[in-house]
Amino acid sequence: MTLDAVLVVASALFSVGLYGALSQQVVVMVMMGLELMLNGVILAAAGFWWFLSPAPTGQVLLLVIIAAMTVEMAMGFAVATLLHRTREADMTDMAADLSG
Amino acid sequence: MFRSAVFWALAVTAVAAGVAVFRVDSMARATYALAVSFVAVGAALLLVELHYVGIVTVLMMVMEMAVMGVYMIMFMGMNPALMPMSMVHDNRRAVIAAVVTFLFLAGGALLVQWPERRGTPAADTTAALGGEIMGPKMLVMLTVSPVMVATIIAGIVLTSPRGRYDRLGEDLGGRPAEDPQPGGVGR
Numbered sequence: 001m002t003l004d005a006v007l008v009v010a011s012a013l014f015s016v017g018l019y020g021a022l023s024q025q026v027v028v029m030v031m032m033g034l035e036l037m038l039n040g041v042i043l044a045a046a047g048f049w050w051f052l053s054p055a056p057t058g059q060v061l062l063l064v065i066i067a068a069m070t071v072e073m074a075m076g077f078a079v080a081t082l083l084h085r086t087r088e089a090d091m092t093d094m095a096a097d098l099s100g
Numbered sequence: 101m102f103r104s105a106v107f108w109a110l111a112v113t114a115v116a117a118g119v120a121v122f123r124v125d126s127m128a129r130a131t132y133a134l135a136v137s138f139v140a141v142g143a144a145l146l147l148v149e150l151h152y153v154g155i156v157t158v159l160m161m162v163m164e165m166a167v168m169g170v171y172m173i174m175f176m177g178m179n180p181a182l183m184p185m186s187m188v189h190d191n192r193r194a195v196i197a198a199v200v201t202f203l204f205l206a207g208g209a210l211l212v213q214w215p216e217r218r219g220t221p222a223a224d225t226t227a228a229l230g231g232e233i234m235g236p237k238m239l240v241m242l243t244v245s246p247v248m249v250a251t252i253i254a255g256i257v258l259t260s261p262r263g264r265y266d267r268l269g270e271d272l273g274g275r276p277a278e279d280p281q282p283g284g285v286g287r
Contacts, residue, residue, distance in 0.1 A: 001103050001104040001107040001108075001147070003209075003214050004209055004210055004214075005107070005108075005111070006107075006144075007205070007206070007209030008206045008209055008210070009111040009114065009115060010205075011201075011202050011205035011206040011209060012115045012118075012202060012206070013114060013115060013118050013137070013141070014201065014202075014205060015198040015199070015201045015202035015205070016115065016118040016119055016121075016122070016198065017118065018194075018197060018198050018201050019122065019194050019195060019197070019198035020121060020122045022190065022193070022194035022197055022198070023122070023188045023189065023190060023191050023194035023195075024122070024187065024188060025187040025188060025189050026127070026187050028127065028168065028171065028172050029122075029127065029130065029187070031168075032121055032130060032131075032134050032168075033121075033122075035134060035138075035161075036118050036121065036134065036137065039114070039118070039137060039138055039141050042141060042145070042157065043114075043141050043144060043145075046144070046145050046148055046150055046153070047148075049148070049150070050148035050149070050150075050221070051214070051217055052214065052215060052217055052218065053217070053218050053219060054149075054217070054219060054220060054221035054222075055219055056222065056225070056228040056229050056231065056232035056237075057232060057237065059150065059152070059153060059225065059228070059229040059232065060229070060232055060233055060237045060240050062150065062153045063153065063156075063229075063233070063240075063244075064240060064244065066153070066156060066157065066160065067244045067247070067248065070160070070248070070251075071247060071248070071251045073164055073168075074251045074252075074255050075251065075254065075255065075258075077167075077171060077255070077259075078254065078255040078258035078259050079258060080171075081258070081259040082258045082259060085259075085261065091187070092189075093189065
């Protein structure tokens with residue numbers, strides 16, 4: 001177990017999440033992609049913490065990342081609920097008013 | 101050696117479950133796959149003695165995925181949450197972007213000469229974290245707390261079926277409110 005290995009795995013998780021966030025049509029599936037990207041960020045931050053500077057400050061950064069993930073999910077669910085209520089939409093393509 | 105073996109097992113599980121999120125037939129299965137991925141990463145955090153953060157990650161994400169599963173079954177009109185589905189757009193470009201990103205990030209991780217480790221972890225990392233956020237890093241928690249409160253309020257405002265603009269008009273000048281049901285405390 002090395003920092004390189006941890007970062008390669010984190011890169012794989014981030015990239016798979018990026019694929020999902022870009023390709024999925026359902027709003028909730030897009031959120032899943034974003035979650036997976038943050039999953040990779042958490043793993044990478046933990047790797048940096050353990051292998052480079054295992055001071056308590058690094059753990060605080062990890063808590064902030066987890067808090068950001070919580071906010072993203074809560075707001076994502078709220079916006080998806082609003083979309084569903086106002087226009088019966090659950091797909092990103094049905095809410096593309098601002099695109100272009 | 102043991103730690104490496106466990107790490108690789110967890111790493112393969114996390115990535116395979118992550119891929120499965122976008123490959124399985126139904127959204128309910130996708131939710132479970134994402135939960136498995138998070139549990140594997142949470143367990144990997146425990147390997148590097150991030151006990152508190154690892155446990156929080158596992159507990160939070162399992163609950164979140166449970167909520168997500170219920171949510172999808174509630175809101176998906178034609179109920180693809182439980183049925184086979186494939187709803188993607190621009191798949192080819194998304195694959196290319198993901199592969200290029202992976203090559204860039206993994207290449208950087210392997211090519212960079214990382215510095216030597218400085219310091220050693222505290223004997224009790226959880227106590228050290230508690231001391232940090234209740235001491236020199238308290239500002240971080242003081243910032244996160246109002247953000248969380250703002251998130252709760254924003255979530256309620258967005259999801260509320262009937263807000264004050266619905267009741268009183270866009271300029272809030274429609275008094276008295278024409279409520280189909282009286283609200284408030286009866287004053």
